Amino acid sequence: MRSSDRQRAPLGLKIAAGVGLAFLHLPILLIFVYAFTTEERSYQWPPPGLTLKWFGVTWQRPDIWEALELSLKVASISTLIALLLGTLCAAAISRSRFFGRETISLLVILPIALPGIITGIALRSAFNLADIPFSTWTIILGHATFCVVVVYNNAVARFRRTSASLIEASMDLGADGFQTLRYVVLPNLATALLAGGMLAFALSFDEVIVTTFTAGQQQTLPIWMLEELVRPRQRPVTNVVAMVVVLVTFLPILGAFYLTREGDQTAGAGK
Numbered sequence: 095m096r097s098s099d100r101q102r103a104p105l106g107l108k109i110a111a112g113v114g115l116a117f118l119h120l121p122i123l124l125i126f127v128y129a130f131t132t133e134e135r136s137y138q139w140p141p142p143g144l145t146l147k148w149f150g151v152t153w154q155r156p157d158i159w160e161a162l163e164l165s166l167k168v169a170s171i172s173t174l175i176a177l178l179l180g181t182l183c184a185a186a187i188s189r190s191r192f193f194g195r196e197t198i199s200l201l202v203i204l205p206i207a208l209p210g211i212i213t214g215i216a217l218r219s220a221f222n223l224a225d226i227p228f229s230t231w232t233i234i235l236g237h238a239t240f241c242v243v244v245v246y247n248n249a250v251a252r253f254r255r256t257s258a259s260l261i262e263a264s265m266d267l268g269a270d271g272f273q274t275l276r277y278v279v280l281p282n283l284a285t286a287l288l289a290g291g292m293l294a295f296a297l298s299f300d301e302v303i304v305t306t307f308t309a310g311q312q313q314t315l316p317i318w319m320l321e322e323l324v325r326p327r328q329r330p331v332t333n334v335v336a337m338v339v340v341l342v343t344f345l346p347i348l349g350a351f352y353l354t355r356e357g358d359q360t361a362g363a364g365k
Contacts, residue, residue, distance in 0.1 A: 122340060129333040148330040158335060161318040168230065168314060169298035172237035176294045177287060179238075180245030188253035199250075206243040213239060214307030221308070228310025236308035237301055241294035248290035252283050292346035300343045315339060 130144040152158060187199050205213055217236045226232060302316045309317060315335065322332045 152334045161315045165315040172298045175238045176241035176245045184249035205239040210303030218307040236304045237298040245290035248286040252286035296343040296346040
């Protein structure tokens with residue numbers, strides 16, 4: 095059907111969609127506005143004035159840089175773990191038939207379906223029972239539990255769309271397992287894995303609840319923001335940091351969407 099032949103949406107539906115989008119995104123736009131306000135202690139509308147002062151103040155805060163470094167480190171390592179485990183699990187589920195296959199698939203995706211507080215309490219209890227001290231690695235293990243799910247969902251969807259005859263043809267032509275993986279499997283999985291990795295990184299970077307239970311005395315950037323809101327010193331600095339978090343998480347999600355938008359399952363759909 096040509097685009098000119100498609101029925102246009104009613105005006106009321108367009109208005110409703112606009113109102114819904116405004117309800118979702120206007121609070122985020124307010125964060126951007128208040129990052130430039132001259133008022134330090136309170137929120138006024140309209141802002142009494144605009145300034146770039148707080149960007150310089152933020153740049154000079156060592157506690158923010160430490161929190162940012164920790165967040166980037168945790169998100170990067172969690173994503174690498176998720177890419178490895180999520181891809182292997184997706185390959186086993188999609189290419190094998192065995193007893194309990196669907197149950198295992200359900201258990202893999204369960205961590206992202208459970209409330210974050212349940213996952214956090216469970217991880218904290220496990221670390222205490224195993225006498226594991228809280229550190230960067232406990233945060234990484236906590237984040238990996240849900241990052242694996244994101245990669246698994248994207249990888250398993252791509253495996254199901256990839257014909258098994260490609261692998262059989264590669265083996266028939268004399269390729270060994272490693273060559274088949276390198277020249278056939280990975281090229282077909284590349285965009286799905288990249289999209290899953292981007293989503294996993296974004297989710298890990300802005301995670302708060304699980305981090306609260308697994309971080310000990312360390313502060314990731316979202317935890318730093320939460321504590322600054324409870325005991326504010328310079329409110330605009332918190333908004334500047336919030337802008338950074340929005341951009342760091344938005345860009346990977348946008349990239350993941352565009353990488354998989356032509357597939358039958360878009361990355362991040364339903365999450």
